[in-house]
Each structure stands twice: as structure tokens, then as C-alpha cells.
Amino acid sequence: MKLFLTLHLLEDRFSFTPNLIALDEARSFDMDNFSDDLVTGAALKAIGEAEKIVVWINARAHNSPGAILKVLNLLARRKKSLLFIHNGGHPVVKKMSNIFDQNAVFTDQSTDEIKNRAIDFFSSPA
Numbered sequence: 001m002k003l004f005l006t007l008h009l010l011e012d013r014f015s016f017t018p019n020l021i022a023l024d025e026a027r028s029f030d031m032d033n034f035s036d037d038l039v040t041g042a043a044l045k046a047i048g049e050a051e052k053i054v055v056w057i058n059a060r061a062h063n064s065p066g067a068i069l070k071v072l073n074l075l076a077r078r079k080k081s082l083l084f085i086h087n088g089g090h091p092v093v094k095k096m097s098n099i100f101d102q103n104a105v106f107t108d109q110s111t112d113e114i115k116n117r118a119i120d121f122f123s124s125p126a
Contacts, residue, residue: 059088
């Protein structure tokens with residue numbers, strides 16, 4: 001399975017305005033720093049089943065990463081193919097991005113750039 005995982009860092013649980021990217025090339029999943037254990041568990045399961053993952057972190061607030069930290073910790077231990085894109089300059093996300101292959105880490109990308117990078121990544125050999 002190919003997975004496009006969108007992680008939102010929000011100011012509060014009521015400020016969610018989704019900026020989702022849907023691709024025919026992959027299954028999409030999104031969550032935020034206020035997601036409950038059920039949603040977080042589903043994300044962790046999807047990560048475990050995926051062969052290739054594009055992670056896009058949309059950080060609009062510098063709050064605690066909350067539930068997203070569990071996801072980032074699992075991704076950091078992952079040995080399979082991963083593309084890591086983060087927008088917004090969240091300090092924890094910036095620090096975590098250093099764990100990943102720097103050739104697969106991108107910052108402050110437009111929606112079109114994210115889509116194009118994801119499509120290229122999913123269509124490349126594993």
C-alpha cells in the first residue's frame with residue numbers, strides 16, 4: 001500500500017480547516033495533534049502496512065504535537081521508503097525531520113509542489 005499521510009498541528013481542536021491533498025496513486029489519511037487514540041491507532045496501523053509513505057505536516061500553530069508525536073516516533077524507526085514534507089516551521093517537527101534521509105525531506109512546499117513530489121515518489125521504484 002502507498003500512503004499519503006497528512007498531519008495537522010492546530011492551535012486548538014476547533015480551528016480545523018482541512019487542506020487535504022487527494023491522490024489517485026495512494027490512500028490518504030489525516031489527523032491532527034488533538035486526535036484521539038482511535039484515530040492515532042488507525043494511523044499507526046496504516047503506517048505499519050504501507051510500503052511507501054509521503055508525510056505532509058501542516059503546522060499552523062506551535063502547540064504541543066500531541067498525538068502526532070506518536071506517529072513521528074514510529075516513522076523515525078521505519079526503514080521503508082518515506083518522503084517527509086513539513087510546512088510551518090514547528091520546532092519539534094524541524095528537529096524530528098533531521099532523523100530522516102535529508103534527500104527525502106522538504107520544507108515550505110506549495111500544494112502543487114507537494115502533489116508533484118508525492119506523485120514522483122509513488123511512481124518511482126521502491
